[in-house]
Amino acid sequence: MKFKLNNLDYSYNALEPHIDAATMEIHHTKHHAAYITNLNNALKDEASTEEELLAILDNISSYSVAIRNNAGGHYNHSLFWKLIKPSTSNAIHPELEKELIKNFGSVEQFKKAFEQAALSRFGSGWAWLIKKEDQSLEVVSTPNQDNPLMDTATTKGTPLLALDVWEHAYYLKYQNKRADYIQAFWHIINWQEVYSRWSK
Numbered sequence: 001m002k003f004k005l006n007n008l009d010y011s012y013n014a015l016e017p018h019i020d021a022a023t024m025e026i027h028h029t030k031h032h033a034a035y036i037t038n039l040n041n042a043l044k045d046e047a048s049t050e051e052e053l054l055a056i057l058d059n060i061s062s063y064s065v066a067i068r069n070n071a072g073g074h075y076n077h078s079l080f081w082k083l084i085k086p087s088t089s090n091a092i093h094p095e096l097e098k099e100l101i102k103n104f105g106s107v108e109q110f111k112k113a114f115e116q117a118a119l120s121r122f123g124s125g126w127a128w129l130i131k132k133e134d135q136s137l138e139v140v141s142t143p144n145q146d147n148p149l150m151d152t153a154t155t156k157g158t159p160l161l162a163l164d165v166w167e168h169a170y171y172l173k174y175q176n177k178r179a180d181y182i183q184a185f186w187h188i189i190n191w192q193e194v195y196s197r198w199s200k
């Protein structure tokens, strides 16, 4: 059995003008697909379910660098596609809004912390909003394809929101302007998905 590339819930041009169709298609069919191919090769196809993937991430320190990079790459992208959607309605659920205010002082301060994490990640990586074991929320960033589920993470937690800040995620449309891409991200967040992950 092998991990497979799932279809997106929307078309490649559905996130225009915030993320362009060419970026979405290349990101999904080339970058994400390559992580899956390399993961299957590194695991010799010995795992293929979400549960197995989560178990690998939780114990990633005992796996090879190839598995770390590609298990992270597959998990992170699968999650990212669910966390963005066409910008029809993207209000934050009142219960989650209350929690953001409790943890960050205000929604604006949460956004600032998230933008800062995304901007200051040097090179390639991800910015995250996570729920920690004590239920508190924190903004963190990770390098490469690492994520906060890995046993190697400085701060562990369940990812609620994620932003890919690799150049491949924005270079065609935004070139070197990562800050503009981060601003565009606020328009296409699937807050319903964030809320459902938080309330689990």
Ligand code: MN
Pocket (backbone or CB within 6 Å): 027, 031, 077, 164, 166, 168, 169
């Ligand atoms: Mn990516």
